[in-house]
Amino acid sequence: AQPVxxxxxxxxxxxxxxxxxxxxxxEAVVQDVPGVTRDRxxxxxxxxxxxxxxxxxGGWEPDATGLQAAVAAQAELxxxxxxxxxxxxxxxxxxTATDEAVSKVLRRSKxxxxxxxxKVDDDRLLADTASLWSLGLGEPHPVSALHGRSSGxxxxxxxxxx
Ligand code: GDP
Ligand code: MG
Numbered sequence: 001a002q003p004v005x006x007x008x009x010x011x012x013x014x015x016x017x018x019x020x021x022x023x024x025x026x027e028a029v030v031q032d033v034p035g036v037t038r039d040r041x042x043x044x045x046x047x048x049x050x051x052x053x054x055x056x057x058g059g060w061e062p063d064a065t066g067l068q069a070a071v072a073a074q075a076e077l078x079x080x081x082x083x084x085x086x087x088x089x090x091x092x093x094x095x096t097a098t099d100e101a102v103s104k105v106l107r108r109s110k111x112x113x114x115x116x117x118x119k120v121d122d123d124r125l126l127a128d129t130a131s132l133w134s135l136g137l138g139e140p141h142p143v144s145a146l147h148g149r150s151s152g153x154x155x156x157x158x159x160x161x162x
Contacts, residue, residue, distance in 0.1 A: 006078035009088035018145035091117040112161035
């Protein structure tokens with residue numbers, strides 16, 4: 001079976017947009033309203049000669065109440081179901097308490113964890129992303145899922161980890 005990458009993170013950080021960017025097509029449902037349940041989470045992806053399954057865990061967000069617990073549970077499920085986990089952070093907001101809590105869960109993972117700093121649409125936010133090293137998940141990969149900026153570099157890192 002092909003390796004599985006689970007994409008986790010708070011609602012509205014751009015997980016589904018990033019999934020679509022990786023797929024090169026619009027399949028994951030992008031929502032401005034957080035917490036909407038989607039019926040499909042698994043997608044076939046392809047990069048650098050490698051096939052892998054992408055899990056968009058957005059549908060695992062039960063509701064906006066108890067967000068921290070919900071996102072932590074999402075991370076636990078992702079660690080169990082996937083071969084590697086991609087945590088997406090909204091770089092325009094920075095690391096929130098929820099991001100720190102989910103990072104703490106993911107640091108226990110025996111599987112590779114990658115960190116994407118999304119919404120880096122231009123150079124202004126680039127310098128700030130260095131502060132995300134503090135999450136203890138290794139190198140933050142700055143990307144703009146919306147514009148495609150640096151998504152190739154992130155994909156290179158993903159297939160290396162899988
Ligand atoms: P999810 O809840 O994490 O799956 O987030 P979505 O993919 O549904 O995106 C939430 C909102 O963030 C949408 O309005 C997207 O258009 C927006 N968004 C996603 N990626 C980017 C990005 O790289 N830059 C900017 N400026 N907005 C983004
Ligand atoms: Mg989503």
